[in-house]
Amino acid sequence: MNTRPSVMIAGCGDVGSRLGLLLSRVGWTVYGLRREAAGLPVPILPVAGDLLSTQCPRSWPNGQLGYLVYAASASQHDETGYRQAYIEGLRNMLGWLQQRGQAPKRLLFLSSTGVYGQNQGEWIDERSPTEPTGFTGQMMLEAEQQALNSGLPTTLVRLAGLYDPSRPWLQNQIRAGLRVDREPPQYSNRIHRDDAAGLLAVLLQADLRGTPLEDCYLGVDDDPAPLHEVVDWLRERLGVTQWAEQTMTRRAGSKRCSNARARALGWAPRYPSYRDGYDSVGQRKS
Template identity: 55%
Template sequence: MPRVVIAGCGDVGSALASRLVMRGWQVYGLRRDVARLPGGVLPIAADLCTAERPADWPEQIDYLVFCPAAGKRDAELYQRLYVQGLEHVLGWLGQGKRGLRHLLQVSSTGVYAQQDGEWVSENSRAEADSATGKVLLAAEDVALRSGVPASVVRLAGIYGPGRNRLIEQARAGMMVPAEPPQYTNRIHRDDAVGLLEHLLLQAEARELLAPCYLGVDDEPAALHEVVDWLREQLGAEANADGPTSTRVGSKRCSNELARESGWEPQYPSYREGYTALLAEAKES
């Protein structure tokens, strides 16, 4: 059976782990609190910011998915977790590095600095203007220069179960100016997981993967459009004193390359994704 280590087995990693376990893969989940790993996942108790190799690190694996979550935007933390953490994991592979079939490194569309509504693809310039975005670019460089087959997956804003901030802002009457339009990109958590799973299955089938993929849904949308739609679904009134947007930048990310590989999002736009979330909330 294929053997995979998911380093940083949090929300996205755990959902991916569960899917792979159901497929019969041997899945190792690395995180500090292994008690929170899904059933069937083999634990690796470790801190990615520590250089010492974990005692329960497997001798040989076929795939590595590097997908930790910092939890806050802090350049120093990003450097320790995403750059040094990946360097640590690659070092832990030791001689097993030569047998690694593929590395998937989860990154972010935040590496792009475009802010005038431009369409962005994998071939667009990635010149992050934020300190954290620059660190993510450095982490991508570590992955792509690691000496093993590697792909970077740049995910847009992930929403889904437990990620309801925009819903709550809309419920509180958030208003966003329509002009100039502030284009936003997103992906439902389950579609982000589905893309990672799809790429692993492609690699297992000996398909050649590209060095970079954008993980976004089919429809970049202006933030005011999304918030107005959410307020309508919630029956909420606009409130001039309500929450305000702190988002910066404006770009439209294309998922054409991911779709060409055979992946399709379950939630092609914010409408399908948030409709499902709102329905789940009513049932709970």
């Protein structure tokens, strides 16, 4: 009898693949669902499927499925794209489970700290009011509610801005002279992609051991820093001296997110601050 725990990672992109590799190393059977599944790293078992289809993928696994991680991301950043990825996609996924008579022990739904509308530098935790003003946060809240109403035990994981220095979006902005407001400080929250995967693995392993999980966790590092501080630090690392004429306007407001609940479960970020996460960038000063 196979007693290996199993998980389906729906929308198995970058963070999903990192999670899958972590779980595989500790004995899990990992299925990864995405449209182009052949490129998934071994030993993640590929399941080719389209979350926008009501038809269950032909390579969907039989038997019981232990856990479901819904980690889809929007392919287009407008209201339609968000609705398709997070609301319609989840609805179809839940329909597939019903078609196959499968009821995972828990659903982890990857959401965003964008569900919080606070913009005055307030400290935020899982109990803070969610009153987003933009469509992205509003769509995510609707999707969260659908997950919570799915009939499956559900945990929401609200991730802050994902980053990895090997994906140099921010560095490129800095080199272009990114200018941000200093007063009032615009607090920014982030989490290294490896730490996001690590948090999801900790949650799944905890549930497998029978540790009670809360219905929501914030996935952020220890350092919700003012964006101008991050920019100044990276400018020095990269040796950038020029400034762009325009100041960048941020959509995400200004808030400080606490990871105390996740830490209480035993998780700790390997990269507690942007300084740790971006340590490989640029030349270290002697």
